[in-house]
Amino acid sequence: MYKVAEIIEFPYGHRLLHYQGPCGNLHGHNGRAEIVVAAGSLDERSMVADFSTIARIAREFIDGFLAHRMLLHQEDPLVEVLRAHQQPLFTMASDPTAEEIARLIYEHVAAQGLDVCEVRLWETGTSVASYAPGQR
Numbered sequence: 001m002y003k004v005a006e007i008i009e010f011p012y013g014h015r016l017l018h019y020q021g022p023c024g025n026l027h028g029h030n031g032r033a034e035i036v037v038a039a040g041s042l043d044e045r046s047m048v049a050d051f052s053t054i055a056r057i058a059r060e061f062i063d064g065f066l067a068h069r070m071l072l073h074q075e076d077p078l079v080e081v082l083r084a085h086q087q088p089l090f091t092m093a094s095d096p097t098a099e100e101i102a103r104l105i106y107e108h109v110a111a112q113g114l115d116v117c118e119v120r121l122w123e124t125g126t127s128v129a130s131y132a133p134g135q136r
Helices: 051-066 078-084 098-111
Strands: 002-014 027-039 070-073 089-092 116-122 128-131
Touching: 002 051, 027 051, 027 098, 051 098, 070 078, 078 089, 098 116, 098 128
Parallel strands: 002 070, 070 089
Antiparallel strands: 002 027, 027 116, 116 128
16 A cells, blocks of 8 residues: 655644633644545556645645634634634534544545545644544
């Protein structure tokens, strides 16, 4: 199995509505998404996929929906406040945990036709979550 990975760094803010502790407060991260694409064989260019293609597809979603935005649960009472003040916002049906953000990126990249096998989201230099369906 061949694998390649593209890394995209982006700032975002969030809070976890259903969490008791510091992450229940508004705060920000300099996130680092690692998008891993796999193939059993290489294409005619001797590649799994072109890095620039992976970056373009992932950046389209990250820059368009996640970067420089506050990510909140759709039921968070701050959603209305931020919208009223025209602040950049992305709402989710779940708490915007690193695991859920990794899943969102995975689903976008996969929907664009890339054979993504895993997305890892680094919230900090020492904390990382990943999404890879069907793997344990």
